[in-house]
Amino acid sequence: MKKIDLGHLNGDILIFGGVYSNLHALEAFINYTINLGISAKNVICTGDIVAYCAYAEDSVKLIREFGCHVLAGNCERQLAIKSDDCGCGFEEGSMCSLLSKSWYAHARSQISNSSIDWMSDLPERIIFENNGSRYGVIHGGASDISKFVWPTDAEKVLEDEFNLLQKQIGYVDCVIAGHTGIPMKRDFNKKKWLNPGAIGLPANDGDIDTNFLTINKKMIINNKLEYDINSAYQAMQATSLIQGYHSTLKTGYWPSQETLPLSMRV
Ligand SMILES: [Fe+2]
Structure with missing residues (x-):
């Protein structure tokens, strides 16, 4: 398992994930960091x-040009090994699994050998x-790159993942994980579990702005990202990515909620 220790980072730190091929959201996020004068070394x-x-x-x-630190998600891992599926952890036969066949095939058809080498x-x-x-x-959990850790999960789930991560990388005060697409800030037993949410899709809460995280000297802030939604939507239409996630950009709700715990469905 490849680990990178960045040592001590001074100043504000921005954490983001789930770009999900939404170039317009990524451009807006990078412009935000540049306008604030935050170095890519702190992103x-x-x-x-x-x-x-x-x-x-x-x-x-674009993310390579920007030069921020990047962790492998399951999508990068699967593309790097030239797998036929996204490895998101969707149940076989579920709506999410069926929908993934379109967008994963589209992504795979675009990705260059240079990008695959970089992802590897x-x-x-x-x-x-x-x-x-x-x-x-x-990315997801310490036990599995595609594990969904939800804000409503029992403390034992977080505790077990936290303890396993400490065996892998030593003591930590805080875990930051992505993968679910849902922002999360949870305190338990003097520890913290954070999730920045995703910048590429809304968080299934009816808000079309997307999410990322700022860590500064005083606090940890869930931020909202505004970007050119219409252009992102039109690009999906133009490439026949019209199975449901294109509408999510404009409604703020996912086309299927079956990966979510029952208590988080709306
Ligand atoms: Fe993921």
């Missing part, structure tokens, strides 16, 4: 650059320190 991506939207290869190219070399753990705390960044 970490939790993976899944490639998924539901139209611009898989261009999103990878991405780390699965990123570690950093800031303001007296040590953070461990993972």
Whole structure:
């Protein structure tokens, strides 16, 4: 397992993930960091650059040009091994699994050999320190890259994943994980579990703006990202990605909620 320790990071840190091939959202996010004067060295991506939207290869190219730290998501892992499916952990035969066949095939058709080589070399753990705390960044869970850890999960689930991660990378005060697409900030037993949500799709809450995270000296903030939704939507239509996720950009709701725990469905 490839791990990267960034040491101590000074200043504000931005955490984002789930770009999901939404180039317009990625451009807006990068412009936000530039406008704030935040260096790419203080920006970490939790993976899944490639998924539901139209611009898989261009999103990878842009993130490489930007030069932030990037963790492998399951989508990058699956593309790197030239797998036929996204490895998201969707149940066989479920709506999410059926929908993934369209967007994954589209992404796979776009991705260049250079991008596949780059994805193959991405780390699965990123570690950093800031303001007296040590953070461990993972994609889904410590036990499985595609594990969904939800805000409503029992404390035991978080505790077990947290303990396993500490066996892998040493003591941490806080875990940062992505994969679910849902922002999360949870305190338990003097520890913290954070999820920045996704910038590429809304969080199934009816809000069309998307999500990322800022860690600064005083607090941890869930931020909202505004971007050119119409252009992202039109690009999906133009590439026949019209199975449901294109509508999500405009409604804020996912086409299927079956991966969500019952208590989180709306
Ligand atoms: Fe994922």
